[in-house]
Amino acid sequence: MISKQNEILANEPIQIEKAEKAAQIILALQKELKERIARGAGPFLAAIYDEKGNLVAKDSNSVVQEKCSHHHAEMNAIKAAEQKLGTFDLAPYNLSLYVTSEPCIMCLGGIMWSGIKAVYYGVPSNRVEEITGFDEGFKPDWLNEFKKRGITVYGNLEPQAGEEVLAAYVREGHKVYKPSR
Numbered sequence: 001m002i003s004k005q006n007e008i009l010a011n012e013p014i015q016i017e018k019a020e021k022a023a024q025i026i027l028a029l030q031k032e033l034k035e036r037i038a039r040g041a042g043p044f045l046a047a048i049y050d051e052k053g054n055l056v057a058k059d060s061n062s063v064v065q066e067k068c069s070h071h072h073a074e075m076n077a078i079k080a081a082e083q084k085l086g087t088f089d090l091a092p093y094n095l096s097l098y099v100t101s102e103p104c105i106m107c108l109g110g111i112m113w114s115g116i117k118a119v120y121y122g123v124p125s126n127r128v129e130e131i132t133g134f135d136e137g138f139k140p141d142w143l144n145e146f147k148k149r150g151i152t153v154y155g156n157l158e159p160q161a162g163e164e165v166l167a168a169y170v171r172e173g174h175k176v177y178k179p180s181r
């Protein structure tokens with residue numbers, strides 16, 4: 001059920017044109033993320049687009065800035081999209097979420113409840129954890145679980161660009177926020 005091509009990971013047969021278009025969006029998000037980190041944002045950025053390619057919402061991680069553990073980029077962007085469209089159900093809008101790194105355990109839940117129809121991500125969670133020390137949670141077989149619910153996933157899109165942003169975040173001494181254990 002899982003397709004792999006040139007390192008891209010997907011839960012449907014890979015459509016090259018779709019993957020390439022998504023990779024360009026992810027690269028642009030990585031570039032914007034660098035600028036947002038310099039202004040105090042956390043190291044993740046998510047954008048939601050409609051099927052015509054119009055931007056619906058975009059936001060970065062604001063856990064430290066807003067003192068809230070669930071203010072991840074995906075959660076912030078979903079909330080902004082729902083408030084903009086005036087609904088808790090995004091499904092009728094056929095929206096796609098693009099995010100600079102693979103969603104964590106919480107954001108997978110947030111995406112599932114939102115009605116988002118497709119997810120495109122950059123850096124895989126195992127690399128996020130290796131580079132930054134963030135804990136991304138346990139997510140057994142999530143690509144297939146999303147497929148069962150009609151949510152398309154393409155991942156590992158241009159991961160090197162994202163890994164560089166994450167490595168710089170750590171190198172520059174920004175906060176790797178997490179609960180004390």
Ligand SMILES: [Zn+2]
Binds near residue numbers: 072073103104105107
């Ligand atoms: Zn998250």
